[in-house]
Each structure stands twice: as structure tokens, then as C-alpha cells.
Amino acid sequence: MDNKKMKKTTKSSIITYAMVIAVYIIVEIMLKTGSMSSLMQGLLVPICVYIILAVSLNLTVGILGELSLGHAGFMCVGAFSGAFFTKVMAEIIPNVGVRLFFAILVGAAVAGLFGIIIGIPVLRLKGDYLAIVTLAFGEIIKNIVNVLYVGKDSVGLHLSTKDAVALKLAEGGEVIINGAQGITGTPHASTFTLGIILILVTLFIIMNLVNSRTGRAIMAIRDNLIAAESVGINITQYKLLAFAISAALAGVAGVLYAHNLSTLTALPKNFGYNMSIMILVFVVLGGIGNIKGSIISAVILTLLPELLRGLNNYRMLIYAIVLIAMMIFNSSPKAIELRMRLVEKFCIRKKKGAA
Amino acid sequence: MHQEKERGCITMALLEVKDLNIAFGGLKAVDRFNITIEKGELYGLIGPNGAGKTTVFNLLTGVYKPDSGSISLDGKDITGKRTIDINQAGVARTFQNIRLFKNMSVLDNVKVGLHNNNKYSTIEGILRMPRYFKVEKEMNNRAMELLKVFGLQNECNFKASNLPYGKQRKLEIARALSTEPVLLLLDEPAAGMNPNETKELMDTIRFVRDEFGMTILLIEHDMKLVSGICEKLTVLNFGNVLAQGQTSQVLNNPQVISAYLGD
Numbered sequence: 001m002d003n004k005k006m007k008k009t010t011k012s013s014i015i016t017y018a019m020v021i022a023v024y025i026i027v028e029i030m031l032k033t034g035s036m037s038s039l040m041q042g043l044l045v046p047i048c049v050y051i052i053l054a055v056s057l058n059l060t061v062g063i064l065g066e067l068s069l070g071h072a073g074f075m076c077v078g079a080f081s082g083a084f085f086t087k088v089m090a091e092i093i094p095n096v097g098v099r100l101f102f103a104i105l106v107g108a109a110v111a112g113l114f115g116i117i118i119g120i121p122v123l124r125l126k127g128d129y130l131a132i133v134t135l136a137f138g139e140i141i142k143n144i145v146n147v148l149y150v151g152k153d154s155v156g157l158h159l160s161t162k163d164a165v166a167l168k169l170a171e172g173g174e175v176i177i178n179g180a181q182g183i184t185g186t187p188h189a190s191t192f193t194l195g196i197i198l199i200l201v202t203l204f205i206i207m208n209l210v211n212s213r214t215g216r217a218i219m220a221i222r223d224n225l226i227a228a229e230s231v232g233i234n235i236t237q238y239k240l241l242a243f244a245i246s247a248a249l250a251g252v253a254g255v256l257y258a259h260n261l262s263t264l265t266a267l268p269k270n271f272g273y274n275m276s277i278m279i280l281v282f283v284v285l286g287g288i289g290n291i292k293g294s295i296i297s298a299v300i301l302t303l304l305p306e307l308l309r310g311l312n313n314y315r316m317l318i319y320a321i322v323l324i325a326m327m328i329f330n331s332s333p334k335a336i337e338l339r340m341r342l343v344e345k346f347c348i349r350k351k352k353g354a355a
Numbered sequence: 356m357h358q359e360k361e362r363g364c365i366t367m368a369l370l371e372v373k374d375l376n377i378a379f380g381g382l383k384a385v386d387r388f389n390i391t392i393e394k395g396e397l398y399g400l401i402g403p404n405g406a407g408k409t410t411v412f413n414l415l416t417g418v419y420k421p422d423s424g425s426i427s428l429d430g431k432d433i434t435g436k437r438t439i440d441i442n443q444a445g446v447a448r449t450f451q452n453i454r455l456f457k458n459m460s461v462l463d464n465v466k467v468g469l470h471n472n473n474k475y476s477t478i479e480g481i482l483r484m485p486r487y488f489k490v491e492k493e494m495n496n497r498a499m500e501l502l503k504v505f506g507l508q509n510e511c512n513f514k515a516s517n518l519p520y521g522k523q524r525k526l527e528i529a530r531a532l533s534t535e536p537v538l539l540l541l542d543e544p545a546a547g548m549n550p551n552e553t554k555e556l557m558d559t560i561r562f563v564r565d566e567f568g569m570t571i572l573l574i575e576h577d578m579k580l581v582s583g584i585c586e587k588l589t590v591l592n593f594g595n596v597l598a599q600g601q602t603s604q605v606l607n608n609p610q611v612i613s614a615y616l617g618d
């Protein structure tokens with residue numbers, strides 16, 4: 001019995017990895033043969049970013065069971081700290097690849113740190129209250145970044161919240177974060193391959209975490225806080241841990257995002273609550289707690305608006321209808337029943353065919 | 356005199372509660388509560404609805420902090436400590452309204468209980484280092500052993516919420532035992548059970564006491580169960596101790612009878 005169960009979870013993880021790798025191979029082949037439009041090519045890295053965001057948010061929403069609407073805020077922290085690192089270290093680490101590697105680590109660490117700092121007060125709240133406060137924190141982060149001016153000269157780093165002139169940079173100094181204009185000139189280092197590698201790393205971390213002692217503690221807190229406490233689970237510690245890991249992975253997505261753009265600015269569009277809600281939509285639509293589902297819905301919902309571009313004005317209408325249809329298909333009891341019946345029928349036919 | 360000496364020196368009580376008080380606003384939910392439980396005893400806590408029985412459990416497990424009084428377990432003071440510290444000191448409990456980890460498997464429910472006595476770090480878990488496999492194997496074996504005691508081994512991969520009611524109660528006891536307690540608190544273990552299930556539960560409770568050398572304090576309304584397995588009883592009424600002592604004596608106490616049946 002026991003071995004069977006172990007096999008089941010490992011099997012499910014292997015299927016998920018295989019799915020990602022298969023998509024990677026198909027896309028690479030399409031790229032090599034030139035059968036992919038440049039529009040689609042431009043979407044490859046953003047899709048990777050969204051997948052990482054959706055999977056990492058699933059840790060907070062699905063595994064820990066807390067509704068967080070500040071995920072874009074952590075992504076923002078990761079994006080800016082990663083891009084900042086790449087700019088500052090341009091001379092010390094000339095190799096772009098190595099620099100990006102460290103930038104990812106820095107982005108993850110800083111976002112994780114923010115996750116802890118914000119998590120300490122916020123995780124005392126529950127449900128809707130937590131959602132609203134995380135939403136507010138996400139907005140605060142975005143707005144702070146918008147008034148942040150950081151420059152570098154021979155003396156060292158200068159920081160201001162007023163304007164670029166207030167930095168009083170010495171001769172030859174350079175403004176790195178220029179307030180609302182953000183960071184310009186980050187190298188275009190993000191590639192689809194890197195995105196896939198980061199997705200695999202994210203999946204590895206989250207799926208192994210869930211199937212470990214720590215993951216069980218986190219899920220126990222989700223299922224019954226009082227019972228978890230009664231068997232000696234440290235609630236605060238594990239909530240914070242899950243929140244911080246989720247934030248750190250969002251930071252990784254942010255670094256990937258930042259290195260795919262020549263100008264990184266904190267706009268409501270990319271780091272605002274719209275983004276947070278979009279990530280939440282990926283998670284909810286894919287099934288809360290379902291990691292494979294998060295990946296699939298992130299891909300579909302990113303591609304859909306682009307694929308429907310030809311329909312012009314009806315685009316968002318159809319997008320909305322697809323959302324509703326998917327939601328019904330995924331969670332309505334009647335639809336689940338129908339799905340089960342279809343699968344059963346299919347299996348029987350297959351068996352008959354085999355015999 | 357002789358008895359007192361014996362108590363002080365040779366057999367120290369496992370649980371010693373002295374003058375425990377807690378009030379919620381103007382309501383004295385528990386008023387000067389005293390109890391002494393020796394190691395290996397099966398002790399019953401009974402009383403009419405609203406007498407403060409569950410509040411006593413919540414005080415013993417640190418859910419509430421007492422206004423005054425002291426609780427000592429095995430000679431160590433655990434008054435006002437946090438729930439998780441009290442659990443690690445050796446007190447485990449079940450709940451009146453079953454509180455399982457509903458979306459987790461039966462096996463995982465028990466493995467959560469094994470959390471503190473079988474350790475590896477989060478990093479070791481993520482990177483699947485050798486210790487992960489070693490400790491997980493130990494945990495699986497231990498959890499299966501416990502599930503076997505309660506006849507749940509065949510349901511180990513079921514979702515906990517899919518178990519029938521009686522088995523959910525058993526799983527809760529198994530989970531509590533997995534934390535390796537010295538004192539087990541059962542809050543109405545027979546609630547909602549039919550007579551057959553209750554009888555089976557009585558055997559299980561007795562078995563747990565004998566097999567694990569456990570000391571058990573239980574709250575129960577089912578008088579058949581109480582008179583059948585409890586060696587000693589404490590009767591609570593309106594937060595006060597009404598009677599205390601050997602089961603047969605307590606149940607024949609006219610005050611107790613009037614509290615239960617009315618004047």
C-alpha cells in the first residue's frame with residue numbers, strides 16, 4: 001500500500017516534468033524549422049514567467065490555503081533587485097550568463113526577505129482580510145519603486161526618493177534606478193531555455209516540498225489550524241516559510257521578466273493588482289492546489305488573447321466566455337461527473353479494442 | 356499520613372491540577388478546579404452540558420491561559436505554556452467535533468503527528484537527501500504500526516474526510532498517539548456513535564491504555580462507557596467540582612444524580 005502511494009506521487013511529478021520538457025522540445029523544433037510567428041516567439045519568455053508565478057502562488061493559495069493578492073509585488077521586488085544587480089555588477093562580472101545566474105539568486109533572496117517582512121504582520125489575518133492587506137502591500141511596493149532613485153559613482157551607491165539630481169552623483173556616475181522611468185539597458189539575457197530551466201527548478205522545489213515533512217505541516221495548517229497546533233506544529237513558522245518560498249519564487253519570475261525587457265518600469269499593468277489577480281485566476285482556474293493545472297491554465301490564458309487577436313472587438317468577450325466555461329468544466333459537480341463518465345467510456349472502449 | 360508520604364516520595368502524580376480558574380467576562384467557566392491523575396489511570400470527566408468540561412481540556416492544552424492556578428505534568432509546571440510546547444511536554448488530545456486534516460490521506464494525518472519526533476530539514480526534504488528517505492521510511496513504518504492498532508491500515512490512502520464517522524474518531528486518537536504523549540485527553544470520543552461502535556471504542560481505549568501504558572482523561576456523556584472503563588471520575592457542574600473519586604461511589608452520589616436528572 002505504502003509503496004503504491006509513493007509511486008503515485010512520484011509518477012505525478014514525473015508526468016509534470018515530462019509535460020514541460022515535451023513542450024520545450026516541440027517549441028524548439030518549431031523555432032528551428034521557423035514555423036513559429038515572431039509574435040508567438042515574443043510570448044515564450046512571458047509564458048515561462050507566468051507559469052513560475054502561477055506555480056509559486058499555488059503554494060500560498062493551494063497548499064497553505066491563504067488568499068494572497070500581492071504576488072505581483074514580490075515579482076516587482078525580484079525584478080528590480082535582479083536588474084539592479086545586473087547593472088551594478090556589469091564591470092565586476094562581465095559574463096552575462098554568470099551575472100544573470102547571480103541576479104536570479106539575488107532576486108529570489110530579496111523577494112523572499114520581503115515575503116518574511118510582510119508575512120510577519122500579514123499572516124496573522126485570515127481569508128478576505130489577508131487578501132486585502134496583501135493587495136495593499138503589493139501596491140505599496142510598486143509605488144515605492146516608482147519614487148526610488150539609485151545611482152552609482154566612484155564613491156559608491158547613492159539613494160534618494162526625490163529625483164535624479166538629488167543623488168548628487170560625482171563625475172562619471174550613472175543613475176541605475178531612475179524613479180518612474182525605472183531601469184534601462186538591462187541585457188536581454190532571458191531565453192526560453194532559461195525559462196524552462198527555471199520552471200523545472202520551481203516545480204522541483206514545490207513538488208518536493210509538498211511531499212515532505214514540511215509540506216505536510218503546511219497542509220495540516222491549511223486543513224485544520226487548531227488540530228495542527230494540538231499535534232505540535234509551529235503555525236507561525238510554517239506559514240512564514242511557505243509565504244517566503246512563494247515570494248522568493250515570484251522574485252525569480254521577476255528577474256526572468258526583467259531580463260526580457262530593455263526598460264523595466266513598475267506600471268500598474270505589469271506589477272499592479274491586475275497582475276496579481278491574473279496570476280490568481282491562473283491558479284483558481286487550474287484548480288487550487290493543482291500544480292499541473294496552474295501550468296496549463298497559465299499557458300492557455302496567456303496565448304488565448306493573442307490567438308483571438310483576429311477577432312478584434314470580440315476578443316475579450318470570447319476570453320471571458322472561455323474563463324466561465326473552464327471554470328464550469330473544472331469545478332461544477334455535474335461537469336466533473338460528465339467528465340468521469342466520458343473517461344470511463346473511453347477506457348472501456350480502449351480495453352475492448354485491446355482485447 | 357502514610358498515604359501522603361507515599362504520594363510525595365514514591366509515586367508522583369502524572370497530572371496535578373491545583374485551583375484552576377478561568378472566567379470569560381463575568382462567567383466563571385472553571386472555578387477552583389482540582390484534579391490528580393496517577394500514571395496509567397483511566398479517568399473520566401463528566402457533567403451536564405455547559406459545565407466547563409471542554410474548557411478544562413482547553414486549559415490543560417494551553418488553548419486558554421488560566422487566570423490562576425497551576426498545572427503540572429510529571430512534576431514539571433506547564434501552566435500557561437503554548438499549545439505546541441504542552442504537546443511536546445506530552446499532552447495530546449482529540450476534539451469534540453472531529454478535527455482531522457480532511458484533505459490529506461489517512462497515513463499523512465498520522466505522519467503530521469510524527470512531525471516533531473522525526474526530523475529532517477526543509478532543505479533536506481527539497482533536495483531529497485539520504486536522510487529524507489531514511490526518516491520518511493521510519494515515519495511510514497511507525498504510522499502504519501499505529502494505523503494497524505486501530506484497524507485503519509487498509510484505508511491508509513483514503514482521504515481522511517472519506518472515512519466513516521467511527522473510523523474518523525479512531526484516526527484522531529491514532530494521530531494524537533503519534534505525538535508520543537504521556538497523557539491522552541479524549542473529548543467525547545463516543546459522541547455520535549451507535550452502541551456497537553461505542554463498545555468497540557471502549558475496547559480500543561482500554562487497549563491503548565494497556566498497550567501504550569497511557570494515562571487517559573476523557574470527557575463523556577455516555578454513562579455506559581464511563582461506568583464501563585473509567586476507574587475514577589470527576590463531576591463538574593457550573594464550573595465547580597461536584598464530586599470526585601472512584602467511579603461507583605461518584606455515580607451513586609445523590610448530588611451527582613440530581614445534577615444529571617434535575618431535582
